[in-house]
Amino acid sequence: MDDNEPGRRVARDVAGTGGLDGLQRLSAAIEALEERRTELVEELRRGRQATWEEIGRACGLTRQGATRRWADRLRARSFGLAVDSYQHGRPGYPQALIGSAVPREARRVLELGAGTGKLTRMLVDAGLDVVAVEPDPGMRDRLAAAVPKAAVRAGTAERIPLPDESVDAVVVAQAWHWFDQAAAVPEIARVLAPGGTLALVWNVRDETEPWAAELGALMHRSARQRIDTAPVPPAPFGPPERLEIRWEHPTTPAGIVDLVASRSYVIALPEAERARLLAEVEQLLTTHPALAGRDGIAMPYLTRCTRVRLG
Ligand SMILES: C[S@@+](CC[C@H](N)C(=O)[O-])C[C@H]1O[C@@H](n2cnc3c(N)ncnc32)[C@H](O)[C@@H]1O
Incomplete structure (x- = not known):
């Protein structure tokens, strides 16, 4: 490679005379460049201005390489495109969860991937001192407006904007599967007090009701995300304690359409396919004998919680 090529010149300047300081400066610059590259990929994909093929070519990758590298992250950050649907359609959590998710002696609680604040509000109402971290600006604005008593911060599970040993408990609802767990586990351990x-925590739709099973089949026809809702977090965490709560979320037909519209894999569908899926959901809601003509619908859920303690 040409030694005077602009990238090489910048790298040499940033690393200076080398040594550990140079290496540290260079690593920070690479991380910042990678972050900016990801932002550009996000902008191009969200505006549908470039295909994965074109993005791959610009980055020296194949189409598959580019998709593998960024598609998951884009989906993890897609919720801000459907904030209203998310807030309207997604369920909250059963009250009994709080006592299991947060130990009695805990006061300072960090919620990671707090979204629009569905669990945050319950933590604040339980008298806890809550910091809510959320990377998506759209979700974060809604969270700050909905739960003004929580300290809302921009950040991620892989880079938590809090000092070492500053919280007694960390809670993650519907978001653990989006984290880079190899980076998030040590980061969570860092901010937790001994x-x-x-x-x-996950809310799993209980599909024992035939109509709920039909809804699930429709939703997963184009894509299905397999999520381990009973994970075993690695060391330095100890053995898991598990809890399951069955409950019903009172909602409406429009709420169920929004529930579907707020799934990341539905947000990611091409517009025509997304519209077709939502129309089919509406049709199920108006024609299924158990649902037709009803204004209120009880959506059955199983809430699963896995709790581990720093060893
Ligand atoms: C399905 S939503 C759950 C939101 C909220 N916890 C709830 O229960 O409604 C997933 C959230 O995780 C956030 N998220 C995605 N990747 C993340 C990461 N690496 N670190 C922290 N949060 C992340 C998303 O922006 C989104 O708000």
């Missing part, structure tokens, strides 16, 4: 806990 003996602190980590709780991982």
